[in-house]
Amino acid sequence: MNGYNCVVCIKQVPDTNKVTGDAMKADGTINRAALPAVFNPEDKCALEAALQVKETYGGTVTVITMGLPAAAAILREALMCGADRAVLVTDRKAAGSDTLATSYILSQAVKKFSPDLVFCGRQAIDGDTAQVGPQIGEKLDCAVVTYLEKLELDGSVAVATRDIGTGVETCRAKLPALFTVTEKFGELRPYQMRLVMKHKNAEPETLSCDDIGCEAERCGFAGSPTSVNKIQSVVLAGGEFKEIPATDEGVSGLVGELIKDHTIG
Amino acid sequence: MKNTQGEVWVFAEQEDGKLSEVPFELLGKARELAGRLGVKVGAVLMGYGVEGLAAELFAGGADTVHLIDDPELKVFRNKAYRHAMVELVKEENPQIVIFGATHMGRDLAPAVASALRCGLTADCTDLQIGDYEDKKTGEKFENVLHQIRPAFGGNIIATIVNARNWPQMATVREGVMKPMVRDESRKGEVVRHSSHLEGVEIPTEVVEIVRRVSSVNLKGSRIIVVGGAGVGSKENFKLIRDLAAALGGAFGGSRAAVDLGYCEHERQIGQTGVTVRPALMISCGVSGAVQHLAGMKDSAKIIAINTDRDAPIFQVAHYGIVGDLNAVIPAMIKAIKNKGQDNG
Numbered sequence: 348m349n350g351y352n353c354v355v356c357i358k359q360v361p362d363t364n365k366v367t368g369d370a371m372k373a374d375g376t377i378n379r380a381a382l383p384a385v386f387n388p389e390d391k392c393a394l395e396a397a398l399q400v401k402e403t404y405g406g407t408v409t410v411i412t413m414g415l416p417a418a419a420a421i422l423r424e425a426l427m428c429g430a431d432r433a434v435l436v437t438d439r440k441a442a443g444s445d446t447l448a449t450s451y452i453l454s455q456a457v458k459k460f461s462p463d464l465v466f467c468g469r470q471a472i473d474g475d476t477a478q479v480g481p482q483i484g485e486k487l488d489c490a491v492v493t494y495l496e497k498l499e500l501d502g503s504v505a506v507a508t509r510d511i512g513t514g515v516e517t518c519r520a521k522l523p524a525l526f527t528v529t530e531k532f533g534e535l536r537p538y539q540m541r542l543v544m545k546h547k548n549a550e551p552e553t554l555s556c557d558d559i560g561c562e563a564e565r566c567g568f569a570g571s572p573t574s575v576n577k578i579q580s581v582v583l584a585g586g587e588f589k590e591i592p593a594t595d596e597g598v599s600g601l602v603g604e605l606i607k608d609h610t611i612g
Numbered sequence: 613m614k615n616t617q618g619e620v621w622v623f624a625e626q627e628d629g630k631l632s633e634v635p636f637e638l639l640g641k642a643r644e645l646a647g648r649l650g651v652k653v654g655a656v657l658m659g660y661g662v663e664g665l666a667a668e669l670f671a672g673g674a675d676t677v678h679l680i681d682d683p684e685l686k687v688f689r690n691k692a693y694r695h696a697m698v699e700l701v702k703e704e705n706p707q708i709v710i711f712g713a714t715h716m717g718r719d720l721a722p723a724v725a726s727a728l729r730c731g732l733t734a735d736c737t738d739l740q741i742g743d744y745e746d747k748k749t750g751e752k753f754e755n756v757l758h759q760i761r762p763a764f765g766g767n768i769i770a771t772i773v774n775a776r777n778w779p780q781m782a783t784v785r786e787g788v789m790k791p792m793v794r795d796e797s798r799k800g801e802v803v804r805h806s807s808h809l810e811g812v813e814i815p816t817e818v819v820e821i822v823r824r825v826s827s828v829n830l831k832g833s834r835i836i837v838v839g840g841a842g843v844g845s846k847e848n849f850k851l852i853r854d855l856a857a858a859l860g861g862a863f864g865g866s867r868a869a870v871d872l873g874y875c876e877h878e879r880q881i882g883q884t885g886v887t888v889r890p891a892l893m894i895s896c897g898v899s900g901a902v903q904h905l906a907g908m909k910d911s912a913k914i915i916a917i918n919t920d921r922d923a924p925i926f927q928v929a930h931y932g933i934v935g936d937l938n939a940v941i942p943a944m945i946k947a948i949k950n951k952g953q954d955n956g
Contacts, residue, residue, distance in 0.1 A: 363764055446734075450726060473764060476734035477718050481690065482726035490815035491690040493719045506819075511688075512715035512831075513627060514823035518689075521815040572731035572777035576744055576758065579769045588916070588926055593935025595943045601915070601931060602947040610892050610913055611835065611859055612952065 350406030389468030835861025842897020
């Protein structure tokens with residue numbers, strides 16, 4: 348085999364770690380403009396995994412994202428770290444996609460590149476669902492290996508170490524395979540100066556839902572079985588907390604509150 | 613596909629032939645939901661040589677145990693489990709299927725939902741039965757599953773519904789739902805099903821599993837009390853243990869507390885230790901390094917006690933007590949004991 352064809356699915360997300368008081372609008376919806384858009388942290392680890400495969404065994408790394416044209420920023424970052432090819436799936440039809448529709452569209456895009464290995468971050472910090480990776484794997488009907496910590500390749504078999512919560516598992520997966528990668532895999536390497544110059548104005552290849560053969564009724568709102576019934580802003584967002592006086596009465600009142608709402612007792 | 617008489621199912625996750633606490637937490641919730649709907653609770657038990665676990669599931673609240681016993685299911689593998697589960701759902705048509713938001717549940721549930729093309733809500737902290745009106749079409753739905761979860765880094769609480777493509781599926785956080793008191797006299801029916809795995813290629817093979825040996829079960833605790841460097845000494849850490857004992861919870865330490873020898877390494881909470889999401893976390897004398905916060909910020913309710921008002925721990929706390937833990941903890945223990953008596 349002449350190296351491995353790797354595809355990495357990445358996402359641009361609002362930086363929920365930097366949520367401040369003005370991150371939520373008065374009506375309880377998210378003020379996306381108040382938050383910087385960043386390369387989802389675990390997707391960086393997924394890219395690192397792919398770059399290591401390329402380094403050790405040869406091959407290519409293609410990064411794919413679905414999003415608005417502004418998401419090209421993280422594709423450029425990926426190119427500056429050593430990815431070979433960057434693809435942006437952008438289409439109005441994709442708007443409103445839940446995890447099922449997102450995984451469908453991404454799986455259609457991934458199929459176009461017939462990869463040996465697909466890498467996804469375990470989860471994105473805006474939703475923390477960890478659903479899209481396994482759902483892409485199901486749609487590709489390939490081996491699915493979640494929570495990857497270590498990876499070696501032996502011809503057409505991947506030998507993977509993964510975190511299973513109650514321990515660590517070593518498994519052999521027949522390629523093609525999809526991996527979801529956690530922070531434990533390791534950090535993404537820094538940009539390479541040479542590539543920064545080369546790619547600072549790079550425009551990714553763009554694909555529409557039609558380009559990748561998506562059925563319209565499986566994309567966006569139409570293809571999303573879940574709907575949001577209600578959103579409540581967490582009143583204490585932005586580092587505010589309810590202060591309890593450090594007195595016997597204060598503490599006793601708090602304990603009473605916890606018993607009343609069945610948290611304790 | 614919409615079967616309003618369908619059972620409410622829980623995925624009865626087992627490893628090495630043992631059930632963890634998670635299926636029992638799910639069963640507790642499933643009983644409540646099934647009661648509202650007037651239907652039965654089913655537990656899906658998959659594995660090899662696991663039939664003996666059915667009695668425990670009945671005691672925990674199941675009416676039916678759907679058993680798939682097959683050598684191919686001895687250890688969890690996504691393809692094998694998802695295939696068997698998908699076929700079972702198609703055969704039996706449950707209306708709700710809930711999984712623990714464990715490593716296994718968060719691996720399996722999305723793949724099953726993908727294959728069935730139905731919705732799935734991750735990491736719910738509550739589930740309720742309620743109505744839903746689609747504001748766009750004006751369509752009304754009765755008795756659908758309201759799936760409640762924090763989102764956006766915990767800054768919003770969203771209620772998600774999946775009114776059309778049933779079954780309604782959700783994963784539920786560990787340690788949030790209350791199991792019912794086990795009733796060994798409860799009986800139920802074991803229904804055997806085929807795995808439908810004959811001729812199905814499973815692309816992964818498990819070579820080895822090394823379990824973490826731990827006598828400490830922080831992950832499974834509903835209530836955790838954590839001490840940090842602010843506790844001051846190993847002797848004084850007794851306060852943390854005492855508060856945990858008064859609450860019937862577990863105790864742990866920040867990395868600083870572990871490094872200072874206040875408590876054992878296996879009790880370390882944070883990115884390099886255990887990640888926990890209990891129903892209640894009481895953080896005492898912990899300043900709140902980012903790595904620590906990463907391992908506990910998803911707790912449903914956080915109370916922080918610290919002398920430093922600017923400590924980062926207050927950024928993730930729901931309740932804050934700016935004060936000396938040496939005074940606050942004894943007051944808290946006293947209040948818990950008093951209230952306990954009030955309630956008989």
